[in-house]
Amino acid sequence: MIEAVGLTKRYGAKTAVYNLSFQVRPGTVTGFLGPNGSGKSTTMRMILGLDQPTTGQVTIGGYPYRKLPNAPRQVGALLDAKAVHGGRHARNHLLCLAQLSGIPARRVDEVLGVVGLQEVAKKRSKGFSLGMGQRLGIAAALLGDPQVLLFDEPVNGLDPEGILWVRNLMKSLAAEGRTVFVSSHLMSEMALTAEHLIVIGRGQMLADMSVKDFISHNSADFARVRVPEGDVQQREKLSAALSEAGGQVMPEQDGALRVTGLPLPRISDLAHGADVRVWELSPHQASLEEAYMRMTQGAVDYRSTVDQRAGLQQQLPPGAMPQPPMPVPGQGQPGWYAPPPPQQGGQPFAMPQGAPQGPPQGTPNPYAAAPAPEMTKSANDNEDAR
Numbered sequence: 001m002i003e004a005v006g007l008t009k010r011y012g013a014k015t016a017v018y019n020l021s022f023q024v025r026p027g028t029v030t031g032f033l034g035p036n037g038s039g040k041s042t043t044m045r046m047i048l049g050l051d052q053p054t055t056g057q058v059t060i061g062g063y064p065y066r067k068l069p070n071a072p073r074q075v076g077a078l079l080d081a082k083a084v085h086g087g088r089h090a091r092n093h094l095l096c097l098a099q100l101s102g103i104p105a106r107r108v109d110e111v112l113g114v115v116g117l118q119e120v121a122k123k124r125s126k127g128f129s130l131g132m133g134q135r136l137g138i139a140a141a142l143l144g145d146p147q148v149l150l151f152d153e154p155v156n157g158l159d160p161e162g163i164l165w166v167r168n169l170m171k172s173l174a175a176e177g178r179t180v181f182v183s184s185h186l187m188s189e190m191a192l193t194a195e196h197l198i199v200i201g202r203g204q205m206l207a208d209m210s211v212k213d214f215i216s217h218n219s220a221d222f223a224r225v226r227v228p229e230g231d232v233q234q235r236e237k238l239s240a241a242l243s244e245a246g247g248q249v250m251p252e253q254d255g256a257l258r259v260t261g262l263p264l265p266r267i268s269d270l271a272h273g274a275d276v277r278v279w280e281l282s283p284h285q286a287s288l289e290e291a292y293m294r295m296t297q298g299a300v301d302y303r304s305t306v307d308q309r310a311g312l313q314q315q316l317p318p319g320a321m322p323q324p325p326m327p328v329p330g331q332g333q334p335g336w337y338a339p340p341p342p343q344q345g346g347q348p349f350a351m352p353q354g355a356p357q358g359p360p361q362g363t364p365n366p367y368a369a370a371p372a373p374e375m376t377k378s379a380n381d382n383e384d385a386r
């Protein structure tokens with residue numbers, strides 16, 4: 001099991017990870033989600049002892065990585081698929097790693113088979129495609145047959161078949177009782193791969209719950225109702241009738257109304273009662289990706305100016321109220337999104353039991369005063385910070 005308690009990492013003035021507490025349990029795939037720059041890689045580096053936490057701690061099986069007996073046999077990781085000696089054959093690369101960790105050479109051929117690189121085992125890795133590089137990185141992670149596996153964005157650059165392969169590999173590793181921690185910024189992919197989710201934004205915990213709970217909390221049913229095109233009066237009349245009956249009504253980009261809190265037959269009756277002609281009345285479910293985007297909306301560091309100016313996010317019809325962004329815990333933003341109450345096995349915005357609930361004493365929350373940056377950051381800022 002991986003356990004983080006109050007994990008915080010600062011690089012100078014930049015706080016990459018703030019007060020993260022979570023557990024990653026064996027026997028399941030745990031997805032680690034967050035937008036670009038949210039602190040996933042930094043967290044993984046701290047788990048692997050490649051970066052020292054500023055405060056807090058993270059352990060694997062009760063030990064910090066650097067104190068873990070026979071670490072390469074216990075923990076395998078794919079952090080950066082490009083971090084290989086490009087001049088070496090794939091097999092030689094793995095052989096070097098195996099020798100360093102006292103792993104027998106036959107295991108190299110085994111893992112080359114597992115990742116499907118036998119045919120190119122004697123090719124130099126600098127000629128590898130991104131997908132082949134990912135496979136080689138996964139092979140390296142599997143070398144020591146470890147019980148704990150960390151994969152940072154393992155499906156990057158893979159084609160659909162490769163993505164399916166990674167998905168099944170992660171699941172089978174977990175089914176063997178291993179601890180599998182996989183980072184991604186794609187909710188849709190994680191929903192298919194993981195059983196448990198840890199979602200962070202700007203280095204802070206946004207959700208720690210099972211995928212099942214995430215789905216039931218976030219994919220609310222709603223109805224879409226459409227009146228004859230351009231008939232604003234009819235639409236307003238219907239909207240008023242539905243609201244009066246206790247429905248929540250939101251105008252959509254294309255002029256339809258999104259209604260929650262009322263069953264379809266009731267909506268139909270209310271429209272009939274209000275003498276409004278309906279062109280469409282259909283049931284829908286908000287997608288998980290949508291829920292994830294909403295959850296991390298206030299915690300995105302890098303956003304296109306085109307996105308902001310032209311409003312690539314859904315354009316609302318005249319008169320509609322835009323939704324304020326999702327508050328990041330500790331940022332003190334007013335929020336419309338009330339996380340649902342904790343349920344069995346699910347703790348939105350929660351810390352695992354026994355972990356500190358607030359920031360460590362004497363550690364001010366670096367996000368408390370800083371509002372979410374409105375301006376676009378360039379990728380160079382990111383590089384400079386490094």
Ligand SMILES: Nc1ncnc2c1ncn2[C@@H]1O[C@H](COP(=O)(O)OP(=O)(O)OP(=O)(O)O)[C@@H](O)[C@H]1O
Pocket residue numbers: 011014015016034035036037038039040041042043185382383385386
């Ligand atoms: N060595 C470093 N020095 C300074 N800042 C850093 C360093 N490493 C990371 N950061 C900053 O910390 C923040 C978190 O970065 P990190 O790479 O952990 O995020 P991430 O969630 O893995 O992002 P991505 O999905 O883009 O890989 C970023 O703002 C990044 O610029």
